[in-house]
Amino acid sequence: MPVSRDWYRKRPLTVQPPPGRGLDGSDQRMFVTVLLLLVALSARGGHSEETEEAQRPGHVSVIIVGATGDLAKKYLWQGFFQLYVNQVSSGNTFFFHGGGLSPADKGTPVLFEALKAVSCSKDVSQERCAVLKDQFLRLSQYRQLKTLEDYQELAKHIEQQLQEEGMTEAGRLFYLSVPAFAYADIAEKINSSCRPTSGAWLRVVLEKPFGHDFRSAQLLASHLGNSLKDEEMYRIDHYLGKQVVSKILPFRIENREFLDPIWNKHYIERIEIVVKETLDVTGRIPFYDQYGVIRDVLQNHLTEVMTLLTMKLPKNVSSSEEVLQNKLEIFSSLLPLAKNQAVIGQYQAYKSEVQQELNKTKDHVSLTPTFAAVLAHIDETQYEGVPILLTSGKMLDERVGYARILFKNDMFCLQRHNGIHCKPKQIVFYFGHGDLQYPAILVSKNLFKPALIDSDWKEVTEHTDVSVLGLSISDYYVQTPTEQREAYAELISHIFAGCKNSFISTENLLASWSLWTPLLSSLASSFPRIYPGGVDNGGLLDVRLKGRDISYNSEVVIITPDQMGGTSANDFQVMQGKFRSADMVSAWAEELVERLAVDIQEAAEAAVRESGVFHLALSGGSTPLALFHRLVLHHFSFPWRDTHVWMVDERCVPLTELESNFHSMHDHLLQHVRIPYYNIHPMPVQLNQRLCVEEDRGALQYEKELSKWVNGSSLHFVLLGVGYDGHTASLFPGSKVSEHGESLVALTESPIKPHQRMSLTFNAINRAHRVALLVMGKGKHELITQLSRVKDNLDKYPVTGVKPDHGTLVWYIDYDALLG
Ligand SMILES: *[C@@H]1O[C@H](CO)[C@@H](O)[C@H](O)[C@H]1NC(C)=O
Numbered sequence: 110m111p112v113s114r115d116w117y118r119k120r121p122l123t124v125q126p127p128p129g130r131g132l133d134g135s136d137q138r139m140f141v142t143v144l145l146l147l148v149a150l151s152a153r154g155g156h157s158e159e160t161e162e163a164q165r166p167g168h169v170s171v172i173i174v175g176a177t178g179d180l181a182k183k184y185l186w187q188g189f190f191q192l193y194v195n196q197v198s199s200g201n202t203f204f205f206h207g208g209g210l211s212p213a214d215k216g217t218p219v220l221f222e223a224l225k226a227v228s229c230s231k232d233v234s235q236e237r238c239a240v241l242k243d244q245f246l247r248l249s250q251y252r253q254l255k256t257l258e259d260y261q262e263l264a265k266h267i268e269q270q271l272q273e274e275g276m277t278e279a280g281r282l283f284y285l286s287v288p289a290f291a292y293a294d295i296a297e298k299i300n301s302s303c304r305p306t307s308g309a310w311l312r313v314v315l316e317k318p319f320g321h322d323f324r325s326a327q328l329l330a331s332h333l334g335n336s337l338k339d340e341e342m343y344r345i346d347h348y349l350g351k352q353v354v355s356k357i358l359p360f361r362i363e364n365r366e367f368l369d370p371i372w373n374k375h376y377i378e379r380i381e382i383v384v385k386e387t388l389d390v391t392g393r394i395p396f397y398d399q400y401g402v403i404r405d406v407l408q409n410h411l412t413e414v415m416t417l418l419t420m421k422l423p424k425n426v427s428s429s430e431e432v433l434q435n436k437l438e439i440f441s442s443l444l445p446l447a448k449n450q451a452v453i454g455q456y457q458a459y460k461s462e463v464q465q466e467l468n469k470t471k472d473h474v475s476l477t478p479t480f481a482a483v484l485a486h487i488d489e490t491q492y493e494g495v496p497i498l499l500t501s502g503k504m505l506d507e508r509v510g511y512a513r514i515l516f517k518n519d520m521f522c523l524q525r526h527n528g529i530h531c532k533p534k535q536i537v538f539y540f541g542h543g544d545l546q547y548p549a550i551l552v553s554k555n556l557f558k559p560a561l562i563d564s565d566w567k568e569v570t571e572h573t574d575v576s577v578l579g580l581s582i583s584d585y586y587v588q589t590p591t592e593q594r595e596a597y598a599e600l601i602s603h604i605f606a607g608c609k610n611s612f613i614s615t616e617n618l619l620a621s622w623s624l625w626t627p628l629l630s631s632l633a634s635s636f637p638r639i640y641p642g643g644v645d646n647g648g649l650l651d652v653r654l655k656g657r658d659i660s661y662n663s664e665v666v667i668i669t670p671d672q673m674g675g676t677s678a679n680d681f682q683v684m685q686g687k688f689r690s691a692d693m694v695s696a697w698a699e700e701l702v703e704r705l706a707v708d709i710q711e712a713a714e715a716a717v718r719e720s721g722v723f724h725l726a727l728s729g730g731s732t733p734l735a736l737f738h739r740l741v742l743h744h745f746s747f748p749w750r751d752t753h754v755w756m757v758d759e760r761c762v763p764l765t766e767l768e769s770n771f772h773s774m775h776d777h778l779l780q781h782v783r784i785p786y787y788n789i790h791p792m793p794v795q796l797n798q799r800l801c802v803e804e805d806r807g808a809l810q811y812e813k814e815l816s817k818w819v820n821g822s823s824l825h826f827v828l829l830g831v832g833y834d835g836h837t838a839s840l841f842p843g844s845k846v847s848e849h850g851e852s853l854v855a856l857t858e859s860p861i862k863p864h865q866r867m868s869l870t871f872n873a874i875n876r877a878h879r880v881a882l883l884v885m886g887k888g889k890h891e892l893i894t895q896l897s898r899v900k901d902n903l904d905k906y907p908v909t910g911v912k913p914d915h916g917t918l919v920w921y922i923d924y925d926a927l928l929g
């Protein structure tokens with residue numbers, strides 16, 4: 110898909126003439142003087158053509174397609190009226206075409222109602238306002254825009270107007286306030302029949318949704334690209350027009366001296382971007398059910414806010430090119446979002462609303478989320494490990510939107526009513542609504558006193574008794590816009606100025622979809638948690654952040670009476686006995702794992718006492734994970750500093766892959782304990798940029814490493830599991846263990862993927878001082894029954910080959926596996 114990278118160079122400069130008195134042309138003379146001056150200047154600079162073109166006042170045609178729709182009625186006409194008022198003395202002339210599918214006799218009265226409702230800002234007198242409204246009404250007209258002929262008619266009409274008024278054309282602004290499926294078709298009609306005369310600009314404004322995943326967004330972008338150039342497209346995200354959001358970058362820049370030292374992982378505890386709504390989606394289900402809250406709010410609005418908060422600051426905040434480029438860079442450093450970085454919910458009544466509005470039967474279930482909380486991370490040193498929480502939902506307890514940067518606070522205040530230092534340290538970009546009611550930027554007083562970001566903003570010092578995010582308003586420095594403006598009015602003025610900072614470029618759009626699409630697919634068949642709505646939600650949607658993952662704080666567990674019966678406290682005992690003439694410990698899973706953890710720790714302490722070091726070899730697979738967690742969370746005195754961790758076996762995949770045993774061991778154990786890096790011994794499955802090739806001698810290399818570090822190659826403790834087929838380590842039934850000879854490490858084959866493995870051999874295992882065989886789960890019961898009966902048979906049940914030469918073997922079997 111072609112994306113023009115140099116549109117910004119061709120953008121015409123717009124210079125505002127000095128403000129004048131009216132439309133009557135009395136200030137034209139003055140403007141012409143300015144113009145001549147500019148022409149003279151630009152002739153020297155050598156850009157005469159472009160500049161001259163841009164400076165000449167001309168005629169502007171605004172065409173709203175979908176002019177009688179909700180959005181147009183609510184925001185667009187008001188926004189264009191404000192544009193008109195601001196431009197009245199610019200020397201430009203305007204005409205507003207309200208387009209719709211209905212014929213003119215039906216559309217005209219509807220449009221008239223919408224136009225009548227526009228209002229002036231406070232600083233315009235009533236008389237003047239009446240005059241302006243009257244002019245605006247006379248300059249606006251409904252017209253049917255349906256067929257190609259309609260668009261050709263429109264073009265003819267515009268040309269007529271230009272001739273009649275003797276004006277050159279400045280440009281044409283099309284605002285497509287129609288469903289997205291109509292975009293490509295309308296764009297084509299505009300391209301084929303409504304392009305402006307040469308030298309004038311064309312700007313086409315589009316509203317979300319821009320696709321529902323990466324592919325559809327790309328497809329739409331390429332369809333639009335056939336008709337419109339990238340610089341002609343203005344994709345609106347109305348959040349970028351919100352006053353507070355549009356000041357995030359200026360705030361970061363103005364307060365650089367305070368923020369630079371603290372805007373990083375060492376100081377930021379976490380970032381939260383939150384939009385809560387109280388409404389449901391009745392009446393919009395046919396749209397909403399296909400999108401859901403992630404596509405509707407997170408992928409666009411919240412993601413945009415996130416990029417503004419974390420992107421590298423542009424050297425020139427007015428340079429659209431630099432701003433968009435820096436945004437793009439943040440996208441490329443965002444870590445992929447996986448399923449455990451999201452929780453989803455759906456309000457209870459949604460199901461029946463869907464059944465009703467989509468005409469479905471009572472058993473129809475929709476999995477569309479109406480609530481979501483997602484945890485993002487940026488893979489850059491500056492933000493490494495800083496959780497970024499994006500959350501939004503319908504039918505919540507209040508309507509509010511904000512972005513909060515919560516800083517770490519290491520202060521301890523002894524006296525109860527002492528200073529502010531111990532209170533939360535935070536910066537809040539408050540979009541509006543909620544308890545505070547007005548948009549504002551709040552900085553807690555224990556951080557710094559921020560500079561006022563704009564002359565249109567003021568500091569608030571008179572406070573009502575309200576608290577914002579856990580801190581009384583009087584504990585903040587607060588600034589707010591002197592006049593509240595609608596996002597659409599802001600954005601319309603940016604479009605008119607040709608300023609692209611606050612719009613979504615094709616590249617940014619696709620980057621955002623490539624972040625969200627994999628998460629959306631992985632959630633496609635997940636059941637959202639059902640919530641009642643409003644204050645009744647209680648703590649049901651509270652989430653907990655744990656490392657990279659996020660989960661609901663309360664587990665909703667439905668326990669049936671028969672699930673509860675059967676066990677009593679007496680059953681939670683550890684039983685000792687014999688299994689295959691070796692020692693056996695048996696208990697319910699949790700007790701068993703604790704017992705094993707205690708045994709490993711005892712072995713570790715004994716080894717460290719005797720020889721100053723403990724050599725532990727661990728298996729892969731899912732069974733040991735519970736043990737790892739136990740060690741991490743309960744065994745803080747484990748001598749990790751003197752422990753070397755070895756691997757029993759490894760799959761021949763890159764260590765970065767989820768399937769890698771080392772990867773899992775790292776995630777669940779090693780990264781949480783204080784073990785020196787050089788004590789960790791992953792198996793060298795990847796050598797010379799390839800995986801487990803015999804001639805790379807990876808197995809031999811591991812064997813040498815083992816012999817070098819471990820006295821007599823006798824590991825202190827080897828933890829093994831056993832597979833359903835009787836395999837242990839990566840020694841599978843039918844594999845010819847005799848071929849391993851004297852080697853301690855070998856490449857082996859598994860019947861299941863990934864087939865290639867590297868494994869300790871029985872030679873290595875049976876040299877160990879202690880071997881533990883951990884077997885858990887009902888699924889293993891049958892195997893345990895068989896094993897209790899069979900003789901040693903290495904070929905059929907490789908696990909029967911575990912027989913330490915001088916050391917001890919203990920089976921750890923949970924009751925599920927033992928008793929079924
Ligand atoms: C617009 O239409 C013309 C033909 O009328 C075509 O050559 C051109 O590629 C189209 N697209 C753009 C972006 O100009």
Ligand SMILES: *[C@@H]1O[C@H](CO)[C@@H](O)[C@H](O)[C@H]1NC(C)=O
Pocket residue numbers: 425426427428429
């Ligand atoms: C900043 O960018 C704007 C828009 O591209 C440009 O007009 C202005 O000259 C730039 N300022 C500096 C200091 O480069």
Ligand SMILES: *[C@@H]1O[C@H](CO)[C@@H](O)[C@H](O)[C@H]1NC(C)=O
Pocket residue numbers: 468
């Ligand atoms: C709803 O479905 C029923 C049965 O399938 C059908 O008769 C009816 O016309 C449908 N109503 C609407 C509004 O689609």
Ligand SMILES: *[C@@H]1O[C@H](CO)[C@@H](O)[C@H](O)[C@H]1NC(C)=O
Pocket residue numbers: 720820821
């Ligand atoms: C190594 O092992 C042998 C016998 O197994 C033992 O006698 C010797 O003390 C050990 N060496 C060290 C340094 O632990």
